[in-house]
Amino acid sequence: xxxxxxxxxxxxxxxxxxxxxxxxxxxxxxxxxxxxxxxxxxxxxxxxxxxxxxxxxxxxxxxxxxxxxxxxxxxxxxxxxxxxxxxxxxxxxxxxxxxxxxxxxxxxxxxxxxxxxxxxxxxxxxxxxxxxxxxxxxxxxxxxxxxxxxxxxxxxxxxxxxxxxxxxxxxxxxxxxxxxxxxxxxxxxxxxxxxxxxxxxxxxxxxxxxxxxxxxxxxxxxxxxxxxxxxxxxxxxxxxxxxxxxxxxxxxxxxxxxxxxxxxxxxxxxxxxxxxxxxxxxxxxxxxxxxxxxxxxxxxxxxxxxxxxxxxxxxxxxxxxxxxxxxxxxxxxxxxxxxxxxxxxxxxxxxxxxxxxxxxxxxxxxxxxxxxxxxxxxxxxxxxxxxxxxxxxxxxxxxxxxxxxxxxxxxxxxxxxxxxxxxxxxxxxxxxxxxxxxxxxxxxxxxxxxxxxxxxxxxxxxxxxxxxxxxxxxxxxxxxxxxxxxxxxxxxxxxxxxxxxxxxxxxxxxxxxxxxxxxxxxxxxxxxxxxxxxxxxxxxxxxxxxxxxxxxxxxxxxxxxxxxxxxxxxxxxxxxxxxxxxxxxxxxxxxxxxxxxxxxxxxxxxxxxxxxxxxxxxxxxxxxxxxxxxxxxxxxxxxxxxxxxxxxxxxxxxxxxxxxxxxxxxxxxxxxxxxxxxxxxxxxxxxxxxxxxxxxx
Numbered sequence: 001x002x003x004x005x006x007x008x009x010x011x012x013x014x015x016x017x018x019x020x021x022x023x024x025x026x027x028x029x030x031x032x033x034x035x036x037x038x039x040x041x042x043x044x045x046x047x048x049x050x051x052x053x054x055x056x057x058x059x060x061x062x063x064x065x066x067x068x069x070x071x072x073x074x075x076x077x078x079x080x081x082x083x084x085x086x087x088x089x090x091x092x093x094x095x096x097x098x099x100x101x102x103x104x105x106x107x108x109x110x111x112x113x114x115x116x117x118x119x120x121x122x123x124x125x126x127x128x129x130x131x132x133x134x135x136x137x138x139x140x141x142x143x144x145x146x147x148x149x150x151x152x153x154x155x156x157x158x159x160x161x162x163x164x165x166x167x168x169x170x171x172x173x174x175x176x177x178x179x180x181x182x183x184x185x186x187x188x189x190x191x192x193x194x195x196x197x198x199x200x201x202x203x204x205x206x207x208x209x210x211x212x213x214x215x216x217x218x219x220x221x222x223x224x225x226x227x228x229x230x231x232x233x234x235x236x237x238x239x240x241x242x243x244x245x246x247x248x249x250x251x252x253x254x255x256x257x258x259x260x261x262x263x264x265x266x267x268x269x270x271x272x273x274x275x276x277x278x279x280x281x282x283x284x285x286x287x288x289x290x291x292x293x294x295x296x297x298x299x300x301x302x303x304x305x306x307x308x309x310x311x312x313x314x315x316x317x318x319x320x321x322x323x324x325x326x327x328x329x330x331x332x333x334x335x336x337x338x339x340x341x342x343x344x345x346x347x348x349x350x351x352x353x354x355x356x357x358x359x360x361x362x363x364x365x366x367x368x369x370x371x372x373x374x375x376x377x378x379x380x381x382x383x384x385x386x387x388x389x390x391x392x393x394x395x396x397x398x399x400x401x402x403x404x405x406x407x408x409x410x411x412x413x414x415x416x417x418x419x420x421x422x423x424x425x426x427x428x429x430x431x432x433x434x435x436x437x438x439x440x441x442x443x444x445x446x447x448x449x450x451x452x453x454x455x456x457x458x459x460x461x462x463x464x465x466x467x468x469x470x471x472x473x474x475x476x477x478x479x480x481x482x483x484x485x486x487x488x489x490x491x492x493x494x495x496x497x498x499x500x501x502x503x504x505x506x507x508x509x510x511x512x513x514x515x516x517x518x519x520x521x522x523x524x525x526x527x528x529x530x531x532x533x534x535x536x537x538x539x540x541x542x543x544x545x546x547x548x549x550x551x552x553x554x555x556x557x558x559x560x561x562x563x564x565x566x567x568x569x570x571x572x573x574x575x576x577x578x579x580x581x582x583x584x585x586x587x588x589x590x591x592x593x594x595x596x597x598x599x600x601x602x603x604x605x606x607x608x609x610x611x612x613x614x615x616x617x618x619x620x621x622x623x624x625x626x627x628x629x630x631x632x633x634x635x636x637x638x639x640x641x642x643x644x645x646x647x648x649x650x651x652x653x654x655x656x657x658x659x660x661x662x663x664x665x666x667x668x669x670x671x672x673x674x675x676x677x678x679x680x681x682x683x684x685x686x687x688x689x690x691x692x693x694x695x696x697x
Contacts, residue, residue, distance in 0.1 A: 345390025
């Protein structure tokens with residue numbers, strides 16, 4: 001708590017020792033904050049150039065400091081529940097191990113019990129890895145303001161920056177707007193350049209750049225199209241960026257995706273965090289999107305990742321690069337040989353190679369860029385599985401160097417995060433294995449218990465406490481997140497419905513590793529889906545309109561419905577078996593344990609089936625609504641046609657469709673609370689099991 005209060009204490013001291021508008025008594029400033037004061041003096045606007053001086057600026061951030069204090073309270077609350085949840089999970093598994101050790105013959109005769117136990121242990125490992133991200137304290141990084149280019153006597157002091165916009169077959173109007181926004185950055189015009197790195201041989205884009213070069217300062221805009229030699233690996237975006245480095249001599253380089261639009265203050269907001277700290281290799285900002293569908297059903301926005309996980313990793317200077325909106329120090333890139341091509345996700349690969357050399361990163365949680373998320377479901381799945389493939393390639397290429405290498409400079413926490421970056425995707429195998437075994441137990445009435453009734457009642461008590469604590473922990477983690485109720489449920493749904501895609505991705509990466517080094521831009525996938533959605537199909541190279549009969553036969557949706565065939569099978573089979581068992585358990589012949597088994601597993605299968613329905617409903621409701629045609633209507637432009645950045649436009653919009661999931665989540669929590677109360681009231685009584693059954697049914 002003392003460390004969390006330090007920023008507020010410094011604010012009060014700094015304000016109290018003010019001598020005049022621009023002067024501070026250094027003797028009264030804490031030693032560890034003098035560097036911050038120096039940066040504030042250098043970077044903040046002088047009174048004649050702005051309405052705020054340094055001390056007034058700090059006063060204006062008092063609200064932000066209070067918000068940080070509130071966040072810190074949420075952090076302590078969630079940390080308590082994380083620790084309690086893990087402790088209860090260990091307690092429950094301890095009960096299972098003790099009980100199984102007492103009845104080894106019975107357990108071996110029911111091998112599915114061992115499979116379920118393995119799955120539960122795997123989830124515990126995942127919880128421990130995930131806890132590292134959430135138990136790290138939130139970053140206390142001070143707001144250094146904007147780089148003041150007006151106060152400097154010599155503008156040559158402003159560092160040189162090259163903005164790299166990597167393009168590859170996007171619709172031409174998309175990178176055109178990104179280029180316009182980059183050229184409009186609020187920074188001395190002679191101190192930065194914009195490089196359009198075209199890997200898609202877009203003649204229209206080249207013509208636009210050539211026309212714009214005539215209108216702008218000489219050398220301000222560069223268009224580069226590299227030559228790709230057949231048979232020579234060109235490393236996709238990574239190779240494109242490294243080719244850009246050959247033509248750049250700036251002190252800093254900005255990595256940008258073709259669809260990302262920068263806020264004009266981007267450079268002035270990020271540079272103060274890196275110019276005077278040579279151990280910082282790059283500064284990262286979050287991604288945000290202006291084409292999020294209402295309700296963000298696929299969870300494109302990654303709210304928890306950008307607003308909590310990366311914020312906590314910034315405490316150790318270990319926030320990874322997210323592929324766009326990244327300001328790199330050129331010397332650090334040169335020290336590792338440029339962007340790293342060993343993985344198709346060159347962003348995280350490059351970040352960990354920099355960390356392995358002892359460099360740090362800075363994360364600024366400000367919406368200074370916004371762009372496009374995939375327009376189609378297929379594009380979304382391809383994007384996420386590509387990230388997973390890149391994680392597999394990264395681990396295969398660098399685990400010896402990063403984890404056990406003699407010269408590795410990764411600390412323990414960084415090594416844990418490095419492993420979890422890849423291990424997370426194997427959680428999908430655990431999801432599928434657990435669901436399959438439990439479904440078999442439900443269908444064939446396989447016994448899930450050994451030992452006496454009293455022992456099993458205590459085990460149920462431990463299970464209930466574990467599940468209740470896990471649910472409360474999950475709620476606490478999202479308490480102060482934007483659209484917390486909606487995005488919490490979207491994130492949980494995605495954990496389940498992405499399972500088939502991650503399993504396929506992992507298997508392809510393991511058994512077809514060399515073939516996994518392929519890259520199809522998301523824009524190409526979206527364009528293909530858009531053609532189908534527009535009502536056309538390819539017939540021998542020609543385009544033929546689809547008939548109304550074909551439409552009624554769902555031919556329009558067939559290609560995307562194939563993507564969710566596993567989801568449909570799971571929903572139909574699990575709910576069908578559940579209904580059959582409910583019917584049987586409702587009969588007079590059913591005993592107490594059978595009824596509890598059906599209801600308990602019923603809660604699980606109804607919840608997971610609801611999550612698995614998310615992509616199915618998304619396709620049926622948005623199958624033809626590609627939306628790319630109305631992209632421009634989602635943007636705002638100034639008089640010069642430059643797209644304007646409005647952070648509010650990138651916030652997820654609320655949708656009532658999340659309410660059934662929230663109700664289901666609450667009912668699940670209430671169910672296990674009732675189970676816990678009944679179990680605790682009964683397990684100490686010799687006739688407790690009988691009483692518990694009567695109370696429950």
